[in-house]
Amino acid sequence: MLEGLREAVRKFLGGGSTYKDSVEEFIRDLQRELIRADVNVALVKRLSDAIRQRALEQEPPPGVSRRDWFLKIVYEELVKVFGGEEPPSVEPRKVPWVILLVGVQGSGKTTTAGKLARFYSARGYRVGLVETDTYRPGALEQLRTLAQMSGALFYGEPAGRAEEIASRGVKELESRGAQVIIVDTAGRHGYGDEQALLDEMRRIADAVSPDEVALVVDAAIGQRAFDLARRFHEATPIGTIIVTKLDGTAKGGGVLSAVAATGARVKFVGTGEKVDELEPFDPQGFVSRIMGLGDIRSLLERVREAEAEERAVKVVEEDIEKGRVNMRTIYAQLKSIRRLGPLSRVLEMLPLSTLPVKVGDEQVKLGEEKINKWLHIIESMTYEELDDPDIIDRSRMRRIAVGSGTTVNDVKELLAYYKSVKAVVKRLKRDRSLLRRFGLQAGE
Numbered sequence: 001m002l003e004g005l006r007e008a009v010r011k012f013l014g015g016g017s018t019y020k021d022s023v024e025e026f027i028r029d030l031q032r033e034l035i036r037a038d039v040n041v042a043l044v045k046r047l048s049d050a051i052r053q054r055a056l057e058q059e060p061p062p063g064v065s066r067r068d069w070f071l072k073i074v075y076e077e078l079v080k081v082f083g084g085e086e087p088p089s090v091e092p093r094k095v096p097w098v099i100l101l102v103g104v105q106g107s108g109k110t111t112t113a114g115k116l117a118r119f120y121s122a123r124g125y126r127v128g129l130v131e132t133d134t135y136r137p138g139a140l141e142q143l144r145t146l147a148q149m150s151g152a153l154f155y156g157e158p159a160g161r162a163e164e165i166a167s168r169g170v171k172e173l174e175s176r177g178a179q180v181i182i183v184d185t186a187g188r189h190g191y192g193d194e195q196a197l198l199d200e201m202r203r204i205a206d207a208v209s210p211d212e213v214a215l216v217v218d219a220a221i222g223q224r225a226f227d228l229a230r231r232f233h234e235a236t237p238i239g240t241i242i243v244t245k246l247d248g249t250a251k252g253g254g255v256l257s258a259v260a261a262t263g264a265r266v267k268f269v270g271t272g273e274k275v276d277e278l279e280p281f282d283p284q285g286f287v288s289r290i291m292g293l294g295d296i297r298s299l300l301e302r303v304r305e306a307e308a309e310e311r312a313v314k315v316v317e318e319d320i321e322k323g324r325v326n327m328r329t330i331y332a333q334l335k336s337i338r339r340l341g342p343l344s345r346v347l348e349m350l351p352l353s354t355l356p357v358k359v360g361d362e363q364v365k366l367g368e369e370k371i372n373k374w375l376h377i378i379e380s381m382t383y384e385e386l387d388d389p390d391i392i393d394r395s396r397m398r399r400i401a402v403g404s405g406t407t408v409n410d411v412k413e414l415l416a417y418y419k420s421v422k423a424v425v426k427r428l429k430r431d432r433s434l435l436r437r438f439g440l441q442a443g444e
């Protein structure tokens, strides 16, 4: 499903054309893939507009490439389409936890009941399965076998009213110590008859007061899941959705996005016929996978750091603008130089002649080693010293040097650097035209 998306990402990252053209080309590829996966056309349009707008209007923080920034935007917007940031919790919030499974005939309820039994057993819960389907011959034995396979308790009756069997089953399994109880129901006919499904849900729910009602949906119905999921979501505040057979259809994107669009949450997805082929659904993991970005988290981390950095740079700019320089300003500045490497905006405002710099190819770098040493020195200062470095006398210098594993001369060198920065900032503050040249307002 959505296999072409990886190729589109690869093409975008390697792209020879301009950023703008690459963005447009990527959006076209993305649209084609999503529509092929049966995602609703209006939704695809909204998504493309949101991506395009952010891509062309938002600036990446310094140190982050435009292309990485763009992929982050795509990732975030796709995560929204497929269910948002928070994956639903799969842990029972109390025991016993009663899950009622409903769904149309053949959607995979019975198989899913067995898979859930296995899933929760593997997490250390005592699981019980109740079969209430007396219509389909074989359902009873199918579930009994599945229960045995995962070491779950089982309750079923060959004939009778579903709600009565459900009620007796839950009571019995509870008394036998089941902590998670899964109630399987008979399927209704076809997705057209949502009302029958919801009625059945109510009838059995009245009898067993479930903690969760899970609607089982076959992925092959694609975006047609929207109406069903919406009404189901409206009908029960404790509803979750399980999408089965994601392995067997190209329409998975349709069903997942359709469900998310209703505000309902997909909790599990079935990815095969075997009893262990059930996964908690995590929209973030899903989107990283379809984008082929195994390392999306490190990309996001890089961007987050850069954003924090940018905020720190703003603080430095404000401090400088106001002529308020202390050791915290220097600390933030050193950190940004260390991270950004190339000439940063902050550095532009500082007296290059006073920096122990290597100048080459328009890049100015303060030696990495020295920066680290200075950062350690600053980390060994007290709050008082950070706010007012002028109080650092010789005995304080000695203490700081010991604390940071450096020498008094190192501390002195840093203090000299601080003084030169402060002096230049003062001069800048006086010189309005200079300030304007650096794109700053005079801070008076």
Ligand SMILES: Nc1nc2c(ncn2[C@@H]2O[C@H](COP(=O)(O)OP(=O)(O)OP(=O)(O)O)[C@@H](O)[C@H]2O)c(=O)[nH]1
Binding pocket: 103, 104, 105, 106, 107, 108, 109, 110, 111, 112, 133, 136, 139, 185, 186, 187, 188, 244, 245, 246, 247, 248, 269, 270, 271, 272, 273, 277
């Ligand atoms: N490939 C694949 N097949 C699945 C998955 N889940 C269920 N199936 C298959 O779907 C078919 C129907 O599954 P059942 O569990 O019998 O469906 P049901 O909803 O209980 O059906 P009724 O009892 O008639 O309502 C079976 O052949 C299952 O093996 C899945 O995630 N992937």
